[in-house]
Amino acid sequence: MKLLLEIVEGLRIAWGAIRANKLRAALTTLGIIIGIATVTLMSTAIRGLNAAFLTSVSAVGTDVFFIQKWPWFNDEPWWKLIKRREIYLADGRSFIRKANPNWRVNLQSVGVRTLRYGHNVATGVFLVGNTETAVATDELSFSAGRYFTAAEVEGNRPVCVLGADIASNFFPHGHAVGNRIRIDDMAFEVIGVLEKKGKFLGIENLDNTAHIPVTLMGRGFTFFPGIRIAVKVGGLEHLEDAKEAVRAVMRNVRRLPPTDADDFSVNSLEAFIQKFTQVSRIIGGVGLFITGLSLFVGGIGIMNIMFVSVTERTREIGVRKAVGAKRRAILIQFLIEAAVICLMGGLIGLGLAALITWGIARFFPTTLSLPIAALALGVSALTGILAGFLPAWRAARMNPVDALRSE
Amino acid sequence: MSRLRTIRFTRMSLIRLQNISRRYQMGTETIHALREVSLEIQRGEYVAIMGPSGSGKSTLMNVLGCLDSPTSGRYELNGTDVSEMDDNELAEVRNREIGFVFQTFHLLPRSNALHNVELPLIYAGLPSEARRQTALTALQQVGLGDRVHHRPNELSGGQRQRVAVARALVNQPSILLADEPTGNLDSKTGEEIMALFEELAQKGNTIILVTHEEDIARQARRILRIRDGLIASDERLERKS
Numbered sequence: 001m002k003l004l005l006e007i008v009e010g011l012r013i014a015w016g017a018i019r020a021n022k023l024r025a026a027l028t029t030l031g032i033i034i035g036i037a038t039v040t041l042m043s044t045a046i047r048g049l050n051a052a053f054l055t056s057v058s059a060v061g062t063d064v065f066f067i068q069k070w071p072w073f074n075d076e077p078w079w080k081l082i083k084r085r086e087i088y089l090a091d092g093r094s095f096i097r098k099a100n101p102n103w104r105v106n107l108q109s110v111g112v113r114t115l116r117y118g119h120n121v122a123t124g125v126f127l128v129g130n131t132e133t134a135v136a137t138d139e140l141s142f143s144a145g146r147y148f149t150a151a152e153v154e155g156n157r158p159v160c161v162l163g164a165d166i167a168s169n170f171f172p173h174g175h176a177v178g179n180r181i182r183i184d185d186m187a188f189e190v191i192g193v194l195e196k197k198g199k200f201l202g203i204e205n206l207d208n209t210a211h212i213p214v215t216l217m218g219r220g221f222t223f224f225p226g227i228r229i230a231v232k233v234g235g236l237e238h239l240e241d242a243k244e245a246v247r248a249v250m251r252n253v254r255r256l257p258p259t260d261a262d263d264f265s266v267n268s269l270e271a272f273i274q275k276f277t278q279v280s281r282i283i284g285g286v287g288l289f290i291t292g293l294s295l296f297v298g299g300i301g302i303m304n305i306m307f308v309s310v311t312e313r314t315r316e317i318g319v320r321k322a323v324g325a326k327r328r329a330i331l332i333q334f335l336i337e338a339a340v341i342c343l344m345g346g347l348i349g350l351g352l353a354a355l356i357t358w359g360i361a362r363f364f365p366t367t368l369s370l371p372i373a374a375l376a377l378g379v380s381a382l383t384g385i386l387a388g389f390l391p392a393w394r395a396a397r398m399n400p401v402d403a404l405r406s407e
Numbered sequence: 408m409s410r411l412r413t414i415r416f417t418r419m420s421l422i423r424l425q426n427i428s429r430r431y432q433m434g435t436e437t438i439h440a441l442r443e444v445s446l447e448i449q450r451g452e453y454v455a456i457m458g459p460s461g462s463g464k465s466t467l468m469n470v471l472g473c474l475d476s477p478t479s480g481r482y483e484l485n486g487t488d489v490s491e492m493d494d495n496e497l498a499e500v501r502n503r504e505i506g507f508v509f510q511t512f513h514l515l516p517r518s519n520a521l522h523n524v525e526l527p528l529i530y531a532g533l534p535s536e537a538r539r540q541t542a543l544t545a546l547q548q549v550g551l552g553d554r555v556h557h558r559p560n561e562l563s564g565g566q567r568q569r570v571a572v573a574r575a576l577v578n579q580p581s582i583l584l585a586d587e588p589t590g591n592l593d594s595k596t597g598e599e600i601m602a603l604f605e606e607l608a609q610k611g612n613t614i615i616l617v618t619h620e621e622d623i624a625r626q627a628r629r630i631l632r633i634r635d636g637l638i639a640s641d642e643r644l645e646r647k648s
Contacts, residue, residue: 002532009529016517319513322474323574324502324530326495397494400474404513 006329010336017309017337018344025341028305031298032345032380033352038291040353040368040376046284048366053276062269063239064137065246067095067229071265073275084263085254086226089214094253095229100245104136106230107214111222115210116182117170125166126209127183129217129227137232143167145177145192153213160188163209164196183221188212239270295379298345299387306338306391317395318403327396334395338388339381346380419486421581421613422448422471427480427490429466429636440466442636443480448615450581453608455616455624458633465586467633468617472505472584473497485581502530506575510587512567514559520546520570521555527578545573549603565596572603576612583607583614589623601626 018025069084092107099105109129115122132150134140140147144167148159160181167176167190176190197206214227229250233242247266254263310317317330350373357368429441440463448454458464469475470482473489476497482490489500506527507513514523524542533541546555549569559567568588575583585604589597605626608614616627624630625644632640 005529005532005534020517315513316515319515320526320530321498322472322501322507322513323527324498324578326498326530328495329530401469404474404509 003328003332006332007336009329010333011340013333014337014340017313018341024305025344028301029341029345029348031301032295032342032383033298033349035291035295035298035383036346036349036376036380037352037356038294039288039379040350040372041356042287042291043284043372043375044353044357044366044368045360046280046287047369047372050277050280053280054273057269057273062273063233063242064269065231065233065243066267067231067246067250068265068267069226072267072272087229087264088225089218089227091253092227092229095249098249098252099231100233100249102234103246104133104232104234105131106133106137106232107131107227108134108230109214109217109222109224109227111217111224113183113221115166115170117179120170122166122169122208124208126163127217127221128209128211129214129221130211131214134211134230137230141195143193143195144174145190147192147211148213153215156215157213158186158188158216159191159213161192161194161211162190163194163207165205165207166210167193183210183212186216186219239268243268295383299342299383302338302342302384302387303390305341306334306388307394309337310334310391310395313395314398314403314406317398318400318406321398321400322404330398331392331396334392335385335388338392339384342380342384342387343377346377349380350376420447420483421450421452421485422446423481423483424470425481425483427470427477427482429463429470429475430478439636441470441477444636444638446631446638448613450613451608451611453604453614453616453628455618455627455630456633457618457621457624457630458639459619462633463636464617464633466636468584468586468615471582471615472507473500498530502527502578504581506578506580506583508568508571508575508583508585508588510590512559512564512571512591514567514570514574516559519556519558520551520562520573523559523570524574524577526574531578542573542577545577546570548576549573563596564592565599568592568596568600569603572600572607576607581613583612584617585614586617587619588616589618589620597623 067087069087070081074081089107092105096105096107107130111127111129113125113127115125128134130138131153132148135147142161143164145161147161148157151157152159160183162170162176162181170176170181171179176193179190180187181190182188194207194209194211212221217227231246233239233246243266247262250264250266251262256263320330320333353376354368354373357366360366424444424446426443426445427441428439428443431438431440444467456464456467466475470477473484473492474497476492477490480490481488484500484504487500489497492500501507515526518526521539521542524545525538528538528541543552543555546552549572551566551569551573554562554566554570557566559570562570568591572583572588575585583604588600588604592600601623604614604616608628614627616624618624628644630640630642630644631638632642
């Protein structure tokens with residue numbers, strides 16, 4: 001009860017003191033405003049990046065392994081890796097024959113080509129050669145038509161499935177299926193259109209793409225001689241065991257003696273996500289530390305101004321003590337004043353951050369989340385209490401006789 | 408409560424100082440502000456403390472007001488030994504037992520009269536409505552019932568000192584301790600304040616008045632003269648008709 005009264009009185013005094021020194025309070029909060037705004041923006045940016053990354057990669061699924069000549073994260077020197085054999089279509093077929101029948105295996109090859117339909121030209125299209133299993137491994141869905149069949153893949157049929165953007169550019173009124181387009185100089189029949197996927201990390205367009213049977217990719221559609229084997233093992237449990245099994249099958253395909261090292265890499269999104277998380281943590285940690293410094297400097301400013309405030313109001317402290325204020329009451333009074341100044345700075349800083357976030361969100365997917373906002377306010381109040389403690393403690397310990405006598 | 412009764416029946420002194428000394432260390436020099444002062448003041452007395460500057464009268468007032476602790480000796484206030492109390496305990500005693508009136512008023516400049524008078528009640532932990540009522544009554548008693556929402560800078564010197572008296576009385580303390588209450592007032596308003604004190608004394612309040620003006624001191628019933636940290640004389644005055 002008494003504590004509550006003291007807190008209410010503290011708030012009242014704080015409000016009066018801040019109103020009496022508006023300019024000073026405003027200048028003091030500037031440090032906190034900048035500190036809170038930068039810290040909030042930093043954490044918002046990191047969160048935004050993480051969220052965008054995770055939504056983008058989750059489309060593929062983390063239970064898919066990619067058998068490739070090159071590893072995604074290079075632990076070995078490149079001159080050893082370059083001597084590895086390419087993985088050809090024949091290796092892929094052999095892998096499919098030897099693989100666990102529950103696995104879905106897709107053979108992939110990629111290139112960047114130019115597509116034509118009538119007078120319309122689409123350059124820089126991401127051309128993907130797939131087998132029919134891509135529907136499962138890449139979790140594809142269609143807005144029209146269908147994917148190619150195993151027979152079409154094996155029969156080298158010139159059929160293609162278009163990404164959403166290509167389809168809407170070439171066929172603005174729909175009805176893409178059944179038309180013939182050209183990839184470089186070869187005619188393909190459109191048999192399906194993929195559903196719109198959006199942008200990877202908000203930057204790379206995933207809909208500017210076309211799929212054709214992988215067996216046709218060798219006809220000059222790709223720069224790379226090899227393919228990659230995508231294996232969806234199904235189920236997220238025991239991913240490590242599954243990875244070992246995939247590796248064993250591939251070693252069998254390659255007929256590697258037990259003493260030889262792998263001449264291929266089994267890559268997975270899991271590792272990619274781990275690596276990304278690690279990097280984003282480092283960036284986040286360093287970023288928060290640097291931006292935290294500005295908050296720290298703001299806190300020092302608060303401490304400074306609170307010392308001034310205590311000195312200025314020595315007599316008031318004396319009067320309060322004379323009429324019965326205990327140390328705790330004086331301490332609370334000045335702590336609240338510091339916390340209120342910081343909280344106001346925090347609120348303004350948060351507003352500023354929200355405004356900037358809103359501006360950035362037009363180019364890059366970011367949102368100011370409620371937990372971050374709450375945390376920012378909490379941190380600003382805490383900064384005030386920490387920075388205000390020393391001055392408040394000095395005030396609380398003042399001798400009433402000396403305090404009353406001061407001018 | 409029972410304790411309070413005992414005190415009344417035995418007519419125990421409100422204030423009892425036994426061999427109170429107060430020394431200050433100023434660099435290498437020790438200043439003896441009070442030397443073994445013993446003194447008793449009964450409930451309802453109106454006492455003036457006089458003495459030239461440096462005599463130790465301010466120190467005596469600070470000790471009596473529990474703003475300062477004696478270096479040695481025993482101080483019993485209302486039957487409780489306060490000489491060994493710490494900062495927080497003394498704050499509580501001041502809040503309960505002592506009302507201060509200062510020469511320079513010492514009002515909070517940004518607060519109105521009402522809030523200034525409420526201040527001791529806040530630290531006593533009184534809820535806001537009770538606080539307001541009590542403070543209003545105290546202000547009416549000093550004749551400022553129509554000035555409660557004025558800030559100190561909107562009040563005259565005499566009115567300010569009345570607010571200070573109301574603040575001093577609001578907790579119904581045992582002692583009203585006034586340090587040169589007329590020192591910053593012209594003689595006319597000074598007389599008004601002294602008349603207020605006379606009225607309070609007649610109502611049975613214990614008043615201790617620190618002053619260096621002979622004619623102010625003459626209005627009390629008892630004059631203590633302090634010199635070099637000692638009580639030089641203790642004179643009881645016949646009440647003027």
